[in-house]
């Protein structure tokens with residue numbers, strides 16, 4: 001209020017504001033100028049020290065990103081284009097042509113394989129960073145290559161590469177799954193979330209809005225957007241303005257960014273809120289995966305528990321169910337309406353929960369693993385850390401059921417059996433172990 005008064009005291013027409021020219025005033029002016037310069041230098045110095053010393057500072061983002069070995073891709077040339085065109089070839093009637101970002105990732109690999117199997121054209125894009133063991137990503141790549149899916153090695157922040165891909169192939173759809181995943185890692189490397197989940201998403205949308213014809217976009221949001229929401233089961237209409245982690249906040253930001261690109265450019269965009277997806281070829285940073293590894297090694301596993309011995313539970317969703325949801329979203333996506341970077345009419349904007357509708361306590365997940373692995377786990381019950389984890393998730397999937405025909409059919413017991421079978425065969429019956 002007092003500041004307001006101060007501003008009000010200054011005449012609105014600057015020319016009418018008479019500055020007295022006494023030597024005392026000049027001296028005072030010089031003195032305050034040098035004071036301003038002095039404090040500005042101190043301020044700049046402080047910023048400098050902060051950015052170069054703080055472990056999580058933005059200046060460290062580049063080193064963190066390079067630690068995740070983002071390669072600058074070399075691309076182009078007739079051989080490269082031929083591979084892409086062959087991978088993009090549609091082999092079924094009414095097939096679609098999809099660019100899958102994050103194709104060497106867990107969900108990306110399964111979705112790419114499913115699309116290829118039914119005769120769609122599929123081209124993958126992945127930067128093969130080392131957030132987790134890149135050899136697993138390479139193995140997924142081999143799997144996809146054997147089924148005819150080529151993965152371009154490059155980053156979603158490489159706009160020139162994205163543009164080039166659209167020059168070579170007129171993709172009808174983009175399945176945007178490339179992201180920095182993981183709830184807890186966001187405290188270690190916040191910059192990587194901004195880089196992939198915000199800057200990367202914007203780059204993908206920028207390119208999609210400017211190509212002709214614009215593709216329809218389906219992308220991975222997350223159940224974590226519900227954050228501290230306590231109303232269960234989580235419905236798409238519930239509030240999502242209380243994220244509990246930076247990961248969740250970047251996914252929520254992504255949903256708002258999607259709204260903007262839909263509104264301004266007429267891009268057809270569908271966001272899918274995945275609920276703790278698990279299964280064969282999964283992510284080693286996820287609990288079910290490293291619990292399996294550590295139970296087999298005889299290492300103790302930390303099991304989180306909420307205040308007053310409260311149960312921590314997740315709506316674990318099996319990968320094959322998620323793939324059906326992704327394909328359903330692609331198949332029901334309407335065309336984007338814009339062209340030449342301009343909106344021509346209203347376009348489709350959707351968001352769906354893809355969960356299993358039956359939350360399971362983490363301790364029950366461990367019991368299932370014990371039975372499947374025939375090894376007793378060394379349980380270390382710990383307080384739920386305050387670093388992004390929420391106590392439970394539970395999806396209401398009626399909207400996805402109605403619009404996408406989504407109907408999950410795999411319970412945790414059945415899904416984990418398939419995961420354990422894969423784990424033991426991939427890591428040689430546990431002799432070789434996941435990193």
Ligand SMILES: O=C(O)[C@H]1O[C@H](OP(=O)(O)OP(=O)(O)OC[C@H]2O[C@@H](n3ccc(=O)[nH]c3=O)[C@H](O)[C@@H]2O)[C@H](O)[C@@H](O)[C@H]1O
Pocket residue numbers: 181182183221222223224274275276277285286287288302303304305312313314362389390
């Ligand atoms: O749905 C999502 O959108 C997210 O799902 C996944 O996050 P989460 O549901 O947190 O999965 P995950 O880490 O496997 O922990 C599973 C359970 O084990 C508990 N947990 C975890 C670690 C541990 O040491 N102990 C423990 O009890 C933990 O408290 C939790 O209850 C994806 O990783 C994320 O990328 C995002 O996609």
